[in-house]
Amino acid sequence: MTVQMLIEAWRAMGANRLRTFLTMLGMVIGVGAVVLMLAIGQGAQYSVSQSISSMGSNLFIILSGSSTSGGLRMGLGATPTLTVADAQALSELPEMSAVAPVVPGVAQVVYGSNNWSTQVFGTTPAYLTVRNWTIAQGYPFADSDVRSATRVAMIGQTVAQNLFGNEDPVNKTIRIKQSPYLVVGLLSAKGQSLDGRDQDDTILIPVTTAQRKLFGTQFQGTVRFIMAQAVSAQMMPAAEREMNALLRQRHHVREGADSDFTVRNLTALVNTAAQATRVMSILLGAIASISLLVGGIGIMNIMLVSVTERTREIGIRVAIGARQRDILMQFLMEAIIISIVGCTAGVVLGVGGAAAANHFADITVVITGGSILQAFMVAACVGIFFGFYPARKAARLKPIEALRYQ
């Protein structure tokens, strides 16, 4: 019975190929759009969550300067007021698990005949803990290196690639701004940051070395910013309060006056970014779903025309013994076949489109079996939903009126 129905549905659809094709096209485009948009949306969410976890968790950044200072708007970090000693003091708070001062800069690095311009961070070993970063080869420099401002460096994967190629960089000497530095460790790969920068294009050196030897500055002993990690997510509010209080005390800020530093909750910031990505991917999906809906309405439209055209055929079938549900199933089957075939083609189109977006536009896409299954289910439901009304209309035709229809 079912096989026979499939054959008949196929035959009926074959009788008007162009129309069947156009009806299907609506489905193909709808499903294709949904699959593509889901792939792009999930891809965006994936890369955001990747860079969030590569950033480290429960993070604060403390910048020099206030967001408004004395009525004059200052750029954050403009006048350095933070010191290595501030970082040291913060790290002793019970809410903090690690705190690292950072003196950033850009420098030309040379090894043998290779040279590379990269970002150099003067910091402490705690930076690795804060950023949840590990050493792939060798060792991190030690606190004693910071104390005595030795010329040692940990280098990122991109720097290693460009300077050393396949050579092992550990225990080699590179030159940063002409001075020799011993590479003690190779950092593990971290990938892109949230704003799309390559985090592996970095060299870490002791903060004191950076201050005294690499980047001479007019503000002796200061650092550009401090990165701090709270012991847990629950401790974040308390940590923020305590850090503010401690730094205000250390900087002798009077009661009621603006701070000369700013504590920012980085984790909250990136969560906002993640939230925005989620909203974007939902929006993409919603827009794509509208095209699926339009495809469904197309099916309904054509099915209604088809029922009218085949009224006489329905009459004949009823006269020789078809029950209402036989007629219902016959038309429903056609709608479902159109949906399923259209959906399959749509999935192919969507996956192809996603692959093309990835290949040509370098967009991260994520295609899961779940999203394809979802597209299939939706398409089948669309077929049943929009096919049902015309099919029921066919099934409820009075036999004698259907037979008399010219």
Next chain:
Amino acid sequence: MDPIIRIEGLHKEYETDAGPVPVLKGIDLTIDPGEFVAIMGPSGSGKSTFMNILGCLDVPTRGKYILNGRDVGTLNSDQLAHLRNEVIGFVFQGFNLLPRANLEDNVSLPLVYGDVQKSERIARANDMLEKVGLAKYAKSLPNQISGGQQQRVAIARALVNRPKLILADEPTGNLDTRTSGEIMSLFRQLNESDGITVVLVTHEPDIATYAKRLVKFLDGSLIYDGEVSEART
């Protein structure tokens, strides 16, 4: 023997914009198994309306209709569908074959709704095509054969489920005289050798002579019921 058709006080009115129009005005008729009945009457006298009610395609406004021992008025649409499938074979003036299905598929269609297995459907459809002399066209489409041949296919389709009753509304209306004769001989053979009850409508007296009993309609009423030969004189 119980009658296959028993009709008492049957009325049919059509609802029109100008109010209800009575088309059948109190028909009483009993037909026994194995009869061959011709229905005649002028155009518009209600013959087709009557046949549609006999075939359970339409319902009377009033009156009783017992088909094969069952009171049709008490059946739901699924039961009516079952009755049409099992008891009745229809032959229409316009053949009413499915244009896109080949002859074999057309003939086997009632078996599809009777839930018969595919292999048996094909075998029985071909038996029936053989019986009406069209076995070699099994894979042809209806528009590839003549009108007379199409009506034979329609008869094969009516017969395939081994019905007790064949209803034919002007089956020769679209056919020439010679082809009409062949179709009527086929009905007669089905009636005589297979014992199938045949009720057919015609407006040609020559066609009516193939039947054994004649019923005449005039203006929604039954005005004659008797031997075919007596009616001619």
